[in-house]
Amino acid sequence: MLSLIPLLTLAALAAAQTISPSVQHAKRHHLPGGWSRVRRHEPDAVLPLRFGLTQPDVDMNTLEALLNDVSHPDSPNYGMHWAPARVAEHFAPSDEAVHAVTSWIKERGFAQERVRVSKTKGWVMLNASVAETEALLNTEYHVYAHEPSGKEHVACDEYQLPAHIVPHIQMIQPTIDFNAILGKRAASTSTHITLGQPGAGTVSPKLAATVSAIFSDLDNCHQQITPTCLRALYGISYLPIAAAKNSLGIVEYTPQAYRPTDLDMFFSEFDPTLVGARPELQSVDGGVVQNVTANFGFNGESNLDLEFAMTLVTAQQKVTLYQVGDLVMGASFNNLLDALDSTFCSFRGGDDPENDGIYPDPSGYQGKDCGTITPANVVSTSYGYNEADLSPAYTARQCAEYAKLGLMGVTVLYSSGDNGVAGNSGVCLNPDGTQTTAGKIFNPSFPSTCPFVTAVGATQVNPGASVTDPESACAQVIFSGGGFSNQFAMPDYQKGVVTSYLTTNPPPYASTIYNATNASRAFPDISANGANYVVAVDGEFGLVFGTSASTPVVGAMLTMVNDARLALGKSPIGFINPTIYSPAFRGAFNDITTGTNPGCGTVGFAAATGFDPVTGLGTPKFPKLVELWSQLK
Template identity: 80%
Template sequence: MLVFFPLALAAVAAAQTLSPSVQHAKRTHLPAGWSRVRRHASDAVLPLRFGLTQPNTDMNTLEALLNDVSHPESPNYGMHWTPARVAEHFAPSDEAIHAVTSWIADNGLAKERVRVSKTKGWVMLNASVAETEALLNTEYHVFVHESSGKEHVACDEYNLPAHIIPHVAVVTPSIDFNAILTKRSSGTTSTHITIGQPGAGTVSPKLTTTISTILTELEDCDKQITPACLRALYGFVYTPLAAKKNSYGIVEYTPQAYRPADLDMFAKNFSSIGPSLVGSRPVLKSIDGGVVQNETASFGVNGESNLDLQYAMNLVTGYQNITLYQTGDLEMGASFNNLLDALDGSYCTFEGGDDPENDGIYPDTLPGGYQGDDCGTIKPANVISTSYGYDEASLSFAYSSRQCAEYAKLGLMGVTVLYSSGDNGVAGNDGCLTPDGSESEDGKIFNPSFPSTCPFVTSVGATQVNPGAQVTDPESACDQVIFSGGGFSNYFAIPDYQKGAVAAYLSANPPPYAATIYNSTGGSRAYPDISANGANYVVAVDNAFGLVYGTSASSPVVGAILTMVNDQRIFWGKKPIGFINPTIYSPAFKGAFNDITNGTNPGCGTVGFSAAKGYDPVTGLGTPNFPKLLALWLLLP
């Protein structure tokens, strides 16, 4: 664990029958907009959950396992694991279950009240606040969000016996504030978890203006980006050959939803290779009651999904289906954990593992709520693109690292996971950091994005065709409306695959900032990994065309390109490319990306970092050169 701002996770003590209470986690600050208002009632009931430590999930072990199937020089390249092997390898031990349940019982809570999840990942019970405070040696308070008035229950820190700490990764509810609750009022539709809500503070595209004239010539790509511009920029002309054996998934969180009429409007104006896309729809895979809702329509609720699907569907052509992972019902909503539950049964935390303050809890008891338990119900697509993200500082290290480990497990199964890097340069969705680690609009310290800082996802930044430039000219880092998210993690150490590239950048282009402004150790995960155009996208939204900006556009474009690389490999009887980072940073792939050497990613009162030759924390390795990438990946086993 690499922590720039202290987020206390106590050192492990030797197991013993009676051991001292040791601090396990502490929040150093309240997230922006929250204030403590009162102690929580002692007789209130909390859904107390202990996430057990999964073996083999320390970052070094995970990286070694992934390198074995993902590094181009490994003899096991492409030999991805089955879900059953993943579940067996990472299952918590019986020793951990016994230790935690016995400790709870020793504190006077009847064993009959304690349950273990079917995946053995969680020990859970419903306990009063008084019981929980005694068990964890803490105090629970009620917090209120100043703008919404919504309430949240949390503690500032909690403690565990030293002999229990090795067995517990996270306790919920405890210190996390990674979602704002929105209560459902009578007669209206709202969500419980706000990741898909307009203005929720996650990565989201920006609309600047509607347009009445679509410019279709490549000479106009500096003013309007269309599928033809993207094909020209990245040499991306390809007809699928193995579409039925291939898959590409786009993730959306209800109430975000595409409008069928807008898909057709886009398809009529921008022809695709192969069958017409007019009337074509993504293949819906509903997770936890996810619906393509039509109750509300606006750019805020249609813009993201329309953007993702219009470009993803067009670029992979009418031959290749797109899978839509629509996540969360209208009543409860959902989080990244709900998506991961459905993709991997070994992560599934149904029956108590998900945090009711941060994640959707299903079955949903709200009127009209989804009554299912979507855990391990979805076969992951070969490539999955997500255009949402949190600020790293909004999450505890325990919560983030547990989720990061799951992305590694998906990589072991041969899944390429892409995340947008953010649209605020070196700042976060909720501003920059202050010296105590809190987020503020007045902060001066760089605020990295999660999951982009997880070493086991591929983070995608944004570039632009410069005003007045031709589509054949080099792009620059995006500085129109949005700035490409990038920087250095405060939580995760630098992975081996990135060490050489980052060291070269810092040596040749030392950032002119004090060590107190960003994680300047040189030993932390840098992001993004790669980039694609993110400015001036022509998107049909609510029966009109507009210009849209964001890394929200970059990620699905990269996903489409990688999906077609998979198509060619599958056609020749090879495996999908899976986790790509060890490969794209390897010497064999040098020159496979269009190097971006101009532009910065401002934020926090600075110009941010500078794009430079080779890797940089603004645009990563650069933008994809499809012919080169395809040729190189076909050379691999």
Template identity: 55%
Template sequence: MRCSLSSVALSLALLSSAEPLLSPYNVHEKRTHIPSGWSLTRRHDPTSSIPLRFALKQRNIEGVGNHLYDVSHPKSPNYGKHWTAADIVRTFAPSDETVDIVRSWLIASGIDGERVALGRTKGWIQANVTVEEAEQLMNTEYNMYTHMSGKEHVACEVYYLPQHVQPHVDFVTPSVHFDAKLTRRSGGESAAPARDIQRVGFGTGPKTDDTVSGVMDGLEQCNEYITPTCLRTLYGLFYNPVATDKNSFGIVEYTPNSYVQRDLQMFARNYSADLIGKEPNLVWIDSNYAQTTHQDFPYHKESNLDLQYGMSLVTGNQTVSLYQTGDLPEGASFNNFLDAIDGSYCTFDGGDVPPRDPVYPDTRFGGYTGPEACGTVKPAYVISTSYSSNEADLSLFYAERQCTEYAKLGLMGITILYSSGDYGVAGNYGRCLNSSHIPNADGYIFNPTFPGTCPYVTSIGATMVRRTATVLDPETACMDQIYSGGGFSNYFALPEYQKDAVCHYLTNYPPDYPSSIWNSTGTSRAYPDISANGANYVVAVDGEFQRLYGTSCSSPVVGAIFTMINDARLALGKGPIGFVNPTIYSPEFADAFNDITEGNNPGCGTTGFNVTRGWDPVTGLGTLNFTKLLALWSSLP
């Protein structure tokens, strides 16, 4: 089911009779379909300017997983010996040969050297050219595509690179890639429906089913109303942090989603008294103001949920950083956030690919007019993100490039958490893949989410307390309002740390589905990794309490637990836990999770995968037992 890109050799005449013969051209990327909601409108104006950006092949990048495993596996002699940012650049920056070959080809093709720019970390080369020049360079045609919302996009169907250049380039933009940034619909600010403002790609925010009357904070009510008290009891999180000046916890939100301070204080007065008078450490990323244009439920539920529970569980003594990313006109993508926390990932330097990702300053009304955030933010030790996209919405090259960046962050000791999605085996927005692997309302093939399928992040699924059970009884997979996202990647290979767990599942509990609707090879990354409760959260939104559901709930809970484990390690003079996956899948940690054995995750016209003993593609390894995890991680170097 993994889509591979063909490499068909083509002969090509001289690009210029004055230049020497170049090597034959090969297909570099080819798109098989126009993404849902887009249509071809017209050929692009050949005289228009277009900033071509060539993502250069990074040196030694094939070994990034091994390096990460070396500092993250509890049996490794280098466990916890995390790298510095300088180590990252020194190891993975593209070679001088790569830079020279790509630059020389551009100049030999008639592009003046003054129009060719290289970033300081050599991750990108930009060539400012016309559409006509770009088409000649890559033997392609550029078109304008229009989304049903009215937004336009520049792209081509296929492009070619010279055979001698191809090994040195990951991908080129703009080309076959389509937009996946978080944004609102055009056509006026009131035109943005709730579904379009909640997640990168096609996702939606946490679900709600009713308004909560009164204060529900007793343990006897946790089967219907989840509060911080319920979560502390479920996972044994009774801990007061002592190294707060050394520790950090970050929660990422994307404008126009925004938290409301008065709602946080309403929640504090009823459920978390130590947050009274507290607010998050607000860190602006390509943004300059709190979102105040839209003051209604869809714009606040995600951020309010994340902050109210993330802050409560680490107590009012621990500062929580809110990374507010993007302005109102542009929105933001995952890459915009990565730009801010790693200067080597900024435009021309390793990650941003306009027009796919928003570029700042934004001169439109209400836009952020400051310089683009580039290495301006020190990343927290634990970063939780309750947003996701679908693998199929992204090209393989684009997803791999971003996934590699998460590996680099793990090397630096940072724990990256992503929610696994709320639609079971279907992708965000409940879409499955059709026979052409296109997300479609009539699709029937399982549709994995991203970045949760990246092997270098920790994917978080959702559980729930059964309506007929108590908080002391075992949880089940979440099957109320939402279904825990899970399954098997179509892009990424099975990581070493997960092989035993996935092999055990497929051997003992093989899914009874034809291989035509899911990746049954047993060689692909499986998700989620772990879970936490994702149902019946009591959240203050716009002056009243609502009951919310979703893996959006689960991710900040896990982030808070890991942050408290970091606190204990830092107090002992040790480092942060960093990338946790090799550790949590190790035999030594096998008893540190509450195994979930009931439920499934429906989607695509099926009942999805079944929950089983041990790891499963619904709840992962299970939920966290804080007491056991704290003892185990405290004993590691």
């Protein structure tokens, strides 16, 4: 039953001082599909009002400028990353904002003891009745029903704020967004937070065949990719020097879990010195390496990531496993970001009940991890949503956090997807915004489209070719995810190369098929082999495909680059995009010029000389990357 609080009288509200005229702050123009309005909300029901205060410098242009200052090789401040305390201080709402909002609420008749401010100053909290809230925001609250699931939400269509308060408030919950749910949501009702669940629609590796015999020579890398093949392809030859100062972070979402016996099976074949070695577990929101269910759907991703990452960086280098979410609730990218940076926990209102695992979980993990994890220098994630799965407000909030991590010197990698220009599960967009396999509009992935992460695509050794021959875009089992964002503008570091690609290779599609504005973020940024990986899973070897494979391989190489810099007394490489797109790094990647990334009833985009939205800048030349980054400040 909903709790009750004393109502302010309408007379008291009317008597409150009006400091400035009210103006519309937000309005919803249509209901999400499947929802309908059923009734006015009860006037004495309590709403947990959360006023997300405006944080300075979180627009994309300002964030890019801040990042360029520490990440562009021509900047005098290159490598001078920010301490977490500086990040927290810089992005905290101003004292002026806190004072203005709390004073306004108190002037409207609310007692001082009812108004609270979070420790990070990110939001002002007030429990108010529906009647009080309607008077405060000049609106009406209704209850909405979702026919497919039977869930109910409470929301308003629009609301107003005094003009002098508008600059200080980013958002208010619950208002126009469907974030306040009446009754507890079952974890199984969300398609988004179940990142680790097999078949949840997120990026996952594809098992194509079992392996009866492993080829140990380089002549068969077109059939089987092993650590030896990858070393030959990209010139990887390195032993850590400053391993104690460094780590590669691999992210997995429960119930995805590695099997220790599989790791040892793989290590016995490819690096016996690693037998018995395990990643350092960092549990986030009750994350556990579960051993209840064992099959490729539950073990394939984690085994793949850890087997190749740990082998490539060698036994001397620590690998950190971020295991996110308990078995009951699950988790999302936001849960990991909460743990990596405490300023994110309440940023713009906190986690979204529809997309994120909400902790404490009464049936599972009893805490909430907020700023409890020190991020590794490189964090590799082989999971992703379709950009259309999430609202622009949600993706912008998350993208801003990746920029904060970049300021702190963290390299964040995401796989670009395995379905070419289509989304996860091969779905494409329809004109009304829905996603189906019959759709015709290209469906970009997220977080790959965030301009503050490095998106990794997939290549292949062509059938019958050798490791010394040029690779092509992956066209076996999976297709390298790539294209143009529908939500994020093109960052400065891409403008020259993307404009060149579009001028030289104009896509043969109508502007209704993809974002043809020539002003949106293109992806991926770089690629690595993603075909025919020999992986030990559930006691046998199999051939695995996916950007899920290429991403941790790139992460391993960048971790070794960091080692080389740290050994010289220099900083980690941090956010790499402004550097790898700069003229100084031309020639640091193997240009991929053949192949396409089909999807949505088309052949997709075409690989070409220079950057392309299939394989990005190409695959790493590891010795050249070590050389060039070692020369930077």
